[in-house]
Amino acid sequence: MPETPLKNKIISWLKGFDYWFQYVGKRLLEGEGINDALIDITYEFFKEDYGLKTIESERENIAFNEIEIDAAAVVENLQLQLIKDIENVNALAAGQSIPISPNLTIIYGGNGTGKSGYIRLLNNAFSSRGDKQILQNVFSGATAGEPTCKFTFQSTAAPYDLAYPLQKANLEFSQYSVFDTHSIRAILEQDNKLDFTPIGFEFFEKVLQLYEAVKAKLYSEIKTNRPINEFEKFFVNDNAIKNAITNLSANSNEEELNVLGTYTEEDATKLAELIAKREELKALDIPKRIAELQKLLSQLVEFISRQQAILDCLKPEDIEHYKLLITSFHKFQELAKQEGINSLEEYNIEALGSNEWKEFIKASKNYASVIEANRNEIIYPSDKDNCLFCLQPITEKENLLINSYWNLLTSEAEGELNRIIKAIRDLEKRLKGLPPSKFDETTTLFEYINLADATFAEKWKDIVSSSETSRQNIISNLSNINLDLEMASFTVSTTEMNEIDAKIKAAIDELFQKNPAAELAELERQIQLLTDKSLLNKLLEQVLIFVAAHKWAAKAESSASAFNTKSITIKQGELFTTHITEKYTQTFTNECQILNAPKVVQISQKNARGSTLRKLQVAGMVANSILSEGEQRAISLADFLTEVQMNPNNKGVFFDDPITSQDHHRREKIAERLVGLASQKQVIVFTHDIAFFIRLKISAEITDTPLSYTTIRNTGGTPGVINPQLPWIVQPVKARIGTLKDMLVRLKKIEKEESEDEYLFAAKSWYSLLREAWERAVEERLLKGVVERFSFGIQTQKIKKIIVTEDLINEIETGMTESSKWVHDAAAGLNPTPPDTTKAESDLKFFEDFAAKCVTA
Structure with a gap:
């Protein structure tokens, strides 16, 4: 394979850099030397690329002049499709195949399933720092051959196979990497080189010279963008604002500073309230306040006692009683007149029948009784007695008159009338004896309750006033034995004041527990924070300029790498x-x-x-x-x-x-x-x-x-x-139905060929899985996957799909009951017979119907 020309390697390397370096790299590659103009334009492009300056004008396209080459060093559009024909790798089963997805492939294997053997094979076949030790099957006596397998790849043409280790040198194997536990130690402890090798350049001296010149310009500008923090002296209180100002730097968060420096009208109002509360707390004399509240509580207790005593005399039935007494008085007064007073009319006595006249007669009778006692109870008047008042001798006519007086006093109507009068006077005395209660703006109790609940206070102010008016009216009516004044009744109770009583007691308890020093310290802290917030608000623009400068300097310094x-x-x-x-x-x-x-x-x-x-x-x-x-x-x-x-x-x-x-x-x-x-x-x-x-x-x-x-x-x-089938624990309902059907086939075979105990064990296991399938159906079908085990979130967007009906709930209960009763241990005396496979098949069909119905319900 031909060697890639050096210039092409440099160009390939340059293309991985930002525009500024590609720009200067091309000019240096084409033989240009270092000069001030190149340094200046390189520095400007550098700042633009690193976000240190806004791009001001359109940039020219960089077109490198590459040298033609014959072949590429990579296989383009490569995909691995299959791992197959594995032989002699640890104790792995031979002839297995693993299909590979174009994107993500997940291969699950529990402990002892051979996963490590596959990883070791892959560590040998591809680029890896992991465990490459492939052992022969230690449980087999046969001599194992060389570990081999095939990999099916595809690029632009049809799929093709490459054999490991025979074709390990092919480029395809260098284009995949493996990470396992053993890779961690190698990465952390060893000096590692990249698994691909970039080549150096002959123009590096020019690059270094340019670097130094541009870096010098950069650090010069960095220095001018690192002003001294002049804000610290303004913030002396220990709080988040002081901490933020003291540590102003490139790492400062402008958003946090904006939040700290945002001072609203609400903040100003709160500051005023806090200052007022602080002054109030400073002036607060807790023992005095406790004494005031205790006095207030005593006033409340006294008020409740007095007012309830008054209200207890003003109930509707009491008012009716007062009215009845007064009415009865007039009734019996009239009867008494008819029984005795009419017989005295011939004597022409002034004010006959009046209360004063009656009192006069009663007093006379009492005086006569004293006389009788002093003379061995000889009845007065008797022969030769004188008049009690004028001391003149009593004639027969006067004697008859006095006896008429005595008869009047002993009449039945007069007796009842006297009883009523006594009852009226007793009531009058009782009502007069009740201490009045006061509840208005002149009392501290009313002021306290009015602050807490003005409506409630006004209500009881009216009750106290109107009840006192009614009491005085009743006293007047009883005194005059008439119904001239209105006598209002009341059904309210001072138990409504219990809440006030509890509130005062709670306030007293709170004051006993109150720590004004700690509260003052907290108020002071809040006041200081808001005060500093107000100050920062005024300085915020300057602070943000300061931070922006330091961020630029830090960003520029970072870019100096x-x-x-x-x-x-x-x-x-x-x-x-x-x-x-x-x-x-x-x-x-x-x-x-x-x-x-x-x-x-x-x-x-x-x-x-x-x-x-x-x-x-x-x-x-x-x-x-x-x-x-x-x-x-x-x-x-x-x-x-x-x-x-x-x-x-x-x-x-x-x-x-x-x-x-x-x-x-x-x-x-x-x-x-x-x-x-x-x-x-x-x-x-x-x-x-x-x-x-x-x-x-x-x-x-x-x-x-x-x-x-x-x-x-x-x-x-x-x-x-x-095995392409998922493990049972993660299988969805559909897959579990398939698994249960497959197991049912085996269960039928056990039913026919094995012992009762073998079938019992198998049936219990099958029903246990059916029960788990019902549980999964509740998650997946009934609750539509909103909440699932092992899931790391709640799928709230699926909630609207949930439909729960009574029929579905009943079917779940039936299915769970049928599957559960064969899973749990039963008493030996019951000797339960496990369900046969016909019953199991019916129970599975019932579950399958539920699953299908629940999807569309």
Whole structure:
């Protein structure tokens, strides 16, 4: 195969660079020397390419003058289609074939299925730093031959086979790479060279001279774009703003600064409120406040006691009682008149029948009783008695008059009338004796409640006022024994005040627990933050200009990696330094970011015998001596992905369990990254992790990435058997129905040919899988895949497809019951008979009908 001309190699190398380097490279390739004009225009193009300057005018197209060559060094449009005819690889089954998808191929194999044997074969056939030790079958006494297999490729023509190891030298084998666990140690510990070899250039001295001149201009401009931070002195409070201002640099986040420096009217209002609250808290005398609240609580308790006592006398039934007493008084007063007073009318007594007259008669009778007691109870009046009032002798007429008085006092109507009068006076006394309650704007209790609930306070103000009015009206009516004034009734209760009582008590408890010093400190912190926010708002434009300058300087300094000053005497080394390093580092950094791998890893390189070697280091030490196992694997994977991307000839990659030792966050990122890579080149993933298998599958389905999958199984003690059927645990309902039908055929055979116990064991196993199929149907068919086991998300967009009916639920319950009762252990005394295959076939048909119905329900 003819050697590619040096100029073409340089041109090929130049085409991988930005416009500025291609531009100057072409001029240098065509023999132009270094001059000020070339330096200036190179520097301008350089700044435009690195985003340090806006492109100001249209650029001319760069057309390189290549030397004609006879053949390409790669196989174009290459695809691997099949791995087949595997022989003498560990204990793998012979004659197996693995179809390979144009995009993503997932190969699942559990422990002991022979997956490692396939990986070792691939490590030998393709580019790899992994485990290449292929052993003979240690369990076979026969002498094994040389490990061989065939790979079916296709480029622009029909598919063709290449045999390994016979045709290992063909270019096709150099265009695929393998990553396995052993690759990690090699990547982390060894000095590695790229698996493709760029060539050096004869014009490197000119390039280096140009580099130094352009770099000098760059650093001169960088220096002018690194102003001193003059803002620190304005911010003295320890908070996020001070931290952001103190650390102003190229790493400052303008968006965060904008957020910190946005000072709104709401912020100003809040600041005023916080200051007021601070002053209020400073002035707050907690013991005094507690005493005030306790006094307020006492007032509330007294108010409730007084007001409830008043309300207890103003219930509707009480008002009716008062009215009845007054009405009864007038009724019996009239009766008493009829019984005795009418007989006295002939005496022409003034104010006869009045209350005052009656009181006069009662007092007279009491006085007469005293006289009677003093003279051995001789009834007064008797013969020769004198009048109690005028002391004149009593005639027969006066005697009759006095006895009429006494008869009046002992009449039944008069007795009842006296009882009513007593009851009225007792009530009057009781109502007068009730201490009044006060609840209006002149009381602190009303002021407190009014602040909390003005409506409630106004309501009780009215209740207190109207109830007191009613009480006074009742007293007046009782006193005058009439119904002249309105007597309002009330059904409310002071229990409505319980909430106020609880609130005051809670406030007291809160004050007991309150720590004003801590609250003041928090208020001060918030005030300082808002004050600093206001200040930053005024300085924000200047701060952003400062940050923009430093970012430009940092970006410019970062871009200075283009001007690598390493020795150009070694063509290969200089090629790596000037062409590969920057892009390799950038790609590696991007991969680390994608995989959430540590960003502290540096790529160290050195030249040795015409080759440039690289090593991953952390602070000058080997990366695996610093990083955790998971981080080591993530970094190694990032490096591998970088290398295959940097190789323009690479067409595909093989991965062996790339998520070992990774947490679920990074597993998801790795799955997404590999699926994304599958849109650019063939990706073949071997894994024993069923959750990762599903992650890859779901990620591919979400991104519409074509994929195929198969499994490696250990069948009858022989590992490496390729089976396109998915493992049971990830099979969808349709596949599980097929599997159960296949197993039912075998179950029928056991039923006919084996013992009852053998059939019982097989039937229990079959029904156990049927039960799992019902569970999967609930996820996949009934819930339409909204929530699935092993899935790393909830497919909310599918919720609208869910239709759950009572019939479907009943069918699930029936199916689960029928499949479950044969799975669990039963009491020996029951001696259950396992269902025959006719019943099993019927139960499977019932499940299949449900699955079909649930899809369209």
